[in-house]
Amino acid sequence: MGHTKLFKTLIDILFYVLCLGLFVLLFLGPKGLNSIAQENKFVQEWDVISWLILVMSTVAYVLLIIGVKYLKNVASIMTNSISFGPSVQINLRKSGKFLIFSSLLNFLTFALIFVKQIVLDISTEITFDNNLLLQIFITIVGLYFIIQSDILKMTFNLKSENDLTI
Amino acid sequence: MSIVVNLNNVLSERNLKSKELAEMIGITEANLSILKSGKAKAIRFSTLEAICKALDCQPADILAYEKE
Numbered sequence: 544m545g546h547t548k549l550f551k552t553l554i555d556i557l558f559y560v561l562c563l564g565l566f567v568l569l570f571l572g573p574k575g576l577n578s579i580a581q582e583n584k585f586v587q588e589w590d591v592i593s594w595l596i597l598v599m600s601t602v603a604y605v606l607l608i609i610g611v612k613y614l615k616n617v618a619s620i621m622t623n624s625i626s627f628g629p630s631v632q633i634n635l636r637k638s639g640k641f642l643i644f645s646s647l648l649n650f651l652t653f654a655l656i657f658v659k660q661i662v663l664d665i666s667t668e669i670t671f672d673n674n675l676l677l678q679i680f681i682t683i684v685g686l687y688f689i690i691q692s693d694i695l696k697m698t699f700n701l702k703s704e705n706d707l708t709i
Numbered sequence: 710m711s712i713v714v715n716l717n718n719v720l721s722e723r724n725l726k727s728k729e730l731a732e733m734i735g736i737t738e739a740n741l742s743i744l745k746s747g748k749a750k751a752i753r754f755s756t757l758e759a760i761c762k763a764l765d766c767q768p769a770d771i772l773a774y775e776k777e
Contacts, residue, residue, distance in 0.1 A: 707750040709740050 551618035558615050561608045568601060592659050596652055603648035610641030610685070627695040627702075635695065639688030646681040653678075713773045716745050719764050734759035 616634040653675060720730060731741045736756065743749050744756075757768055764770075 704750045707743060707748065709736065709744045709749045709752050709756050 547618070547621050551615075551622045554611065554615050554618045558608070558611045561604075561611055565604060565608060568604070590663075592655065592663070596655055596659075599648055599652045599655070603645045603652065606641050606645035606648065607681075610638050610645060613638035613641065614688075627698055629699070632692045632695045632699070635688050636692040639685040639692065642681050642685030642688065646678040646685065649674075649678045711775055711777050712747075713775050714744055714747055714749075714771060715773055716741075716760070716771055719766055719770055723764055725764070730760070730763060733763040 613634045617631055617638065620628075620631050620634070720727065727741050727745070728738055731738045734756065736759075744752065752772075757771070760766075760771060761768060
């Protein structure tokens, strides 16, 4: 039970920090926003691709928040009682899907940045990018949640069958 | 479901009530009701044996297969 409470607390902290980040990005960011993707360019100098990168990053960030929100629901249900009922399955599956959508959109954003560097700036560099590995990890976690949801569904069906065995 | 439980017929032939049968075979009335209504997913051999013993009948008297 202690682990469940710690799990819920950490998910709650993550969710609120992510929401705070979105608030800063949407409301406070535009006041002092003058750089994107390590390019020190003023907003007035941004091209279409720079804006596209910003929009895609923001959408990916929102998708991540939605994924964590569903995980927060799972943690909340599990804190009340260790349950593997339909509500846990549905929330876990949705969480997994949104995490995957978020990381896929981030992949696209990275690809766009890469193409932009090659085509427009005619310069590129080969670096060990931790952000890319993080996206792969988030995709794996999202897939794991979906698999876990399927396993819970099977378990629930087995339990129902066992309960209805006289 | 194509397996039909004819427990009600057998009970009425023996002039027995569900409560009495449940006590005789050692299951709850609620479970016996699930069995009678056909909502049960499965029946244990031990339960079937107890019912047959209590009602002095064969499994075929209680369970029947009907084509859907």
